[in-house]
Amino acid sequence: MDTTIFDLATIILECSKSALEEDCGYAPDRACVIVGPIPWDDCCAGQLYVTVDRVYGSLTFPDEALVPNTCVVPFTAVDFTVQLMQCAVTPSDDGDPPTCKELAASAKSVYSNARALWKGVQCCLFEQRDTYEHVMRNQIFIGDGACIGSQLSVTVGINDGCVC
Numbered sequence: 001m002d003t004t005i006f007d008l009a010t011i012i013l014e015c016s017k018s019a020l021e022e023d024c025g026y027a028p029d030r031a032c033v034i035v036g037p038i039p040w041d042d043c044c045a046g047q048l049y050v051t052v053d054r055v056y057g058s059l060t061f062p063d064e065a066l067v068p069n070t071c072v073v074p075f076t077a078v079d080f081t082v083q084l085m086q087c088a089v090t091p092s093d094d095g096d097p098p099t100c101k102e103l104a105a106s107a108k109s110v111y112s113n114a115r116a117l118w119k120g121v122q123c124c125l126f127e128q129r130d131t132y133e134h135v136m137r138n139q140i141f142i143g144d145g146a147c148i149g150s151q152l153s154v155t156v157g158i159n160d161g162c163v164c
Contacts, residue, residue, distance in 0.1 A: 005052060024114055033050050034049050055078050063132050
């Protein structure tokens with residue numbers, strides 16, 4: 001049976017969860033494969049999402065094919081986003097800003113989690129290199145209000161051969 005895009009998203013999600021559990025001692029309970037923009041609705045409980053940004057044909061992975069005839073395009077390339085969110089430290093009830101020690105602990109957590117995600121997805125997909133090719137695109141650190149975390153972009157190439 002051929003691997004579907006959903007199968008790949010699930011593999012990436014499970015690899016991410018396993019890496020977080022192994023390297024950081026936990027993984028968020030809210031870990032989902034979703035469609036569309038990633039919601040920031042429950043970051044303080046922790047959330048891990050995988051979504052597909054786009055799918056395109058590739059003659060030479062990971063480059064996008066710009067030919068109209070899809071019968072000559074051997075790869076289906078899929079751009080995934082993996083996002084891990086957690087609660088940021090916030091001012092105290094008295095309005096005092098977080099201490100440098102609290103901010104440093106929060107930063108350490110975000111950076112440790114980001115490294116675990118990178119390593120987990122990279123190693124997991126590398127183990128399946130006979131089936132897929134992949135490129136880790138970038139990892140950015142995000143934050144807004146009480147939510148902080150990291151976002152990883154990865155492109156996976158499925159060698160379809162001629163699909164016509």
